[in-house]
Amino acid sequence: MNPRYRPLAATTLIFVVAYGLCILQYPGMWSTRILGNFLTDNAFLGIAAVGATFVIISGGIDLSIGAVIGLAGVVVAVLVSHLGLHPIAAFGIVLTMSAVFGAAMGAVIHFLQVPPFIVTLAGMFLARGLASILSQDSIPISHPFYKTIMDLYYRLPGGGRLSAIGLLMLLVFLFGGLIAHRTRFGSYVYALGGNPTSAALMGVPTGPVTIGIYALSSLLGGLAGIVYSLYTSAGYPLAAVGIELDSIAAVVIGGTLLTGGYGFVFGTLIGVMLQGLVQTYIVFDGTLSSWWTKIAIGVLLFLFILLQQLVFSAHKAGARLKKAAA
Amino acid sequence: MRIPSVKRLLSPQLIALLGVLLFNWIVFPGFFDVAWRDGRFFGSLIDVINRGAPVAILSIGMTAIIATRGVDLSVGAVMAVAGAVAATCAVTGQPVIIMLLAPLAVGMLCGLWNGFLVSILGIQPFVATLVLMVAGRGVAQLITEGSIVTFNDPVLIFIGTGSFLGLPMPAVIAIALMVGAHLLVRRTAIGLFIEAIGINRSAANYTALRSRSLVLAIYAFGGVCAAIAGTIAAGDIRGADANNTGLWLELDAILAVVIGGTSLMGGRFSIPLSVVGALIIQAMNTGILVSGFPPEFNLIVKAGLIIIILVLQSAKLAPTLDRIIKQRPVQPSIQTSEKTG
Numbered sequence: 001m002n003p004r005y006r007p008l009a010a011t012t013l014i015f016v017v018a019y020g021l022c023i024l025q026y027p028g029m030w031s032t033r034i035l036g037n038f039l040t041d042n043a044f045l046g047i048a049a050v051g052a053t054f055v056i057i058s059g060g061i062d063l064s065i066g067a068v069i070g071l072a073g074v075v076v077a078v079l080v081s082h083l084g085l086h087p088i089a090a091f092g093i094v095l096t097m098s099a100v101f102g103a104a105m106g107a108v109i110h111f112l113q114v115p116p117f118i119v120t121l122a123g124m125f126l127a128r129g130l131a132s133i134l135s136q137d138s139i140p141i142s143h144p145f146y147k148t149i150m151d152l153y154y155r156l157p158g159g160g161r162l163s164a165i166g167l168l169m170l171l172v173f174l175f176g177g178l179i180a181h182r183t184r185f186g187s188y189v190y191a192l193g194g195n196p197t198s199a200a201l202m203g204v205p206t207g208p209v210t211i212g213i214y215a216l217s218s219l220l221g222g223l224a225g226i227v228y229s230l231y232t233s234a235g236y237p238l239a240a241v242g243i244e245l246d247s248i249a250a251v252v253i254g255g256t257l258l259t260g261g262y263g264f265v266f267g268t269l270i271g272v273m274l275q276g277l278v279q280t281y282i283v284f285d286g287t288l289s290s291w292w293t294k295i296a297i298g299v300l301l302f303l304f305i306l307l308q309q310l311v312f313s314a315h316k317a318g319a320r321l322k323k324a325a326a
Numbered sequence: 327m328r329i330p331s332v333k334r335l336l337s338p339q340l341i342a343l344l345g346v347l348l349f350n351w352i353v354f355p356g357f358f359d360v361a362w363r364d365g366r367f368f369g370s371l372i373d374v375i376n377r378g379a380p381v382a383i384l385s386i387g388m389t390a391i392i393a394t395r396g397v398d399l400s401v402g403a404v405m406a407v408a409g410a411v412a413a414t415c416a417v418t419g420q421p422v423i424i425m426l427l428a429p430l431a432v433g434m435l436c437g438l439w440n441g442f443l444v445s446i447l448g449i450q451p452f453v454a455t456l457v458l459m460v461a462g463r464g465v466a467q468l469i470t471e472g473s474i475v476t477f478n479d480p481v482l483i484f485i486g487t488g489s490f491l492g493l494p495m496p497a498v499i500a501i502a503l504m505v506g507a508h509l510l511v512r513r514t515a516i517g518l519f520i521e522a523i524g525i526n527r528s529a530a531n532y533t534a535l536r537s538r539s540l541v542l543a544i545y546a547f548g549g550v551c552a553a554i555a556g557t558i559a560a561g562d563i564r565g566a567d568a569n570n571t572g573l574w575l576e577l578d579a580i581l582a583v584v585i586g587g588t589s590l591m592g593g594r595f596s597i598p599l600s601v602v603g604a605l606i607i608q609a610m611n612t613g614i615l616v617s618g619f620p621p622e623f624n625l626i627v628k629a630g631l632i633i634i635i636l637v638l639q640s641a642k643l644a645p646t647l648d649r650i651i652k653q654r655p656v657q658p659s660i661q662t663s664e665k666t667g
Contacts, residue, residue, distance in 0.1 A: 108633075108636065112636060112637065115591065118584055118636060119636065121580070121581065121632065122628075122632035125626070125632070126626060126629035129622055129623065129624070129625030129626035130626065132622035133626070245399075245459065245460065248456065249460060252453055258450045258452060258453045259450060289467070290472075291463070291464040291467035291472065292464065294460055294461055294463055294467075295464035295465060295468070298457050298460040298461020298464065299461065301453070301456065301457045301460060301461075302457045302461075305449050305453055305454070305457070309448065309449060
């Protein structure tokens with residue numbers, strides 16, 4: 001097997017084994033209902049995590065995702081419930097706004113040469129602050145269109161439901177994978193993460209690519225906010241607090257290196273599913289308290305970075321060659 | 327210590343702090359009133375120092391960590407763990423010395439864990455400390471068994487709300503820690519070592535610097551600082567709240583360090599200026615509260631402040647700005663931007 005795929009294979013294997021162990025203990029977990037709920041409950045996290053994957057592969061970080069989700073949800077709610085716009089129009093406005101917001105952050109990162117950590121921290125404060133100014137409370141959305149979308153589902157064999165937002169998440173992962181591995185933009189992202197200087201010397205337009213990466217991340221954050229507003233039928237300024245760290249954890253568990261230049265969009269899907277699995281297991285167990293979720297995710301995170309460290313120190317020479325090739 | 331020259335005293339951070347305080351005074355004329363009551367000072371200014379102390383203490387440890395080109399995201403969670411330990415010790419009636427040392431020991435353990443991941447295993451600081459940030463709050467809840475543990479221990483309450491020489495105890499601790507840490511890094515070679523590691527770790531290694539153990543020690547120090555802040559926070563509310571103690575304070579601490587002029591890329595650092603950064607953040611919070619603005623504006627003002635600092639510190643713009651600033655007597659760019667914020 002190509003050593004490139006080893007961390008990804010290890011992550012997938014661990015997910016399959018963990019899921020198998022869960023099923024051995026609780027046979028009820030082997031059902032398409034559980035799988036369908038997995039997708040629906042983690043849809044917004046998954047969509048946001050695809051954006052985080054691109055940012056992290058490029059060697060950056062985006063702390064503003066959670067705040068963008070909150071802001072997008074509130075703006076949709078204000079546009080639909082207070083101004084009476086049709087949700088589709090509201091979605092268009094929100095997605096455009098999000099992309100512009102991300103592009104602005106990318107532009108600051110590129111042109112001022114400042115660490116993404118601080119720029120996106122400012123973006124996080126700004127987005128969260130704007131959302132709180134728009135509304136302090138949760139704004140309910142009771143448009144018939146929302147009900148129509150949430151009633152859409154595809155019945156899986158075994159009684160499970162693949163909801164519209166679950167399907168949307170899978171589509172985002174599919175498109176994310178295609179963009180990362182099959183387009184010029186995708187290879188630019190890898191090149192930038194591997195080594196920005198050599199990328200620039202090889203003719204990668206680093207400015208537009210950086211702006212594009214953060215625009216994509218915020219665009220997906222906006223989409224995740226729309227999905228979250230569909231999921232909860234409301235817009236709330238404090239929604240999805242800390243989701244940026246969950247999505248970063250999902251990306252890292254999925255085998256993407258935080259140093260940039262290496263990773264897979266598909267791995268992030270496994271990372272999101274593993275976090276969902278931990279939560280579902282704790283619900284099934286019933287005796288474990290909710291704080292075990294946090295501890296388990298922390299331990300998982302540790303095990304995966306340890307695994308990566310081992311894989312990469314064993315193939316350090318190979319990894320260097322790969323980076324040069326990427 | 328050397329007497330700092332006037333030029334050094336007029337650092338952009340101090341001017342910014344004065345600007346924010348001046349703004350507070352304009353919107354709330356009683357801002358500088360300080361009263362003496364019940365053997366201690368009272369007033370908005372004292373309140374800024376008191377409320378800013380936990381972030382200031384965090385920023386002291388964070389400065390050293392960021393100077394080595396690292397970052398510690400777990401300090402908020404470590405605060406929660408330390409607070410939980412202190413409260414549990416108080417409730418179970420441990421001797422005072424154990425009650426005070428146990429949280430510090432736990433904080434140091436947390437810091438050593440981070441340091442182990444960063445320094446020995448060579449894991450990126452961001453993700454290495456993310457582990458404890460995620461898991462730490464779970465551990466804190468495990469210690470308090472999910473409830474808010476309240477206590478009536480006079481010593482812990484004194485640390486959180488008492489006063490010494492008329493100043494609130496948290497501020498006294500922060501000042502003592504700041505002076506101690508500053509002397510330690512500037513009167514010995516440690517500060518130079520830290521900067522050497524931050525600027526170029528492998529070069530530091532080639533000069534026979536034991537960067538491994540030094541980085542380990544610095545993360546341990548960061549953990550101890552977080553534990554002190556956690557004990558203060560617990561004493562302040564007379565209880566340990568595993569969910570909310572120190573929540574998102576790691577971001578404030580990092581922000582304070584960045585405002586203080588320490589680059590996230592490591593190297594040059596200043597502990598007192600980080601503390602000034604923490605005070606700027608708190609002065610803005612207090613200013614927005616006393617001026618009657620809705621607290622939501624706080625985040626926007628904070629974002630605006632970061633953007634201004636980014637522009638000022640930006641590697642590309644800094645030389646141009648320097649030229650502009652040198653042509654004028656004071657630094658007007660900061661003052662005006664603070665007032666508009």
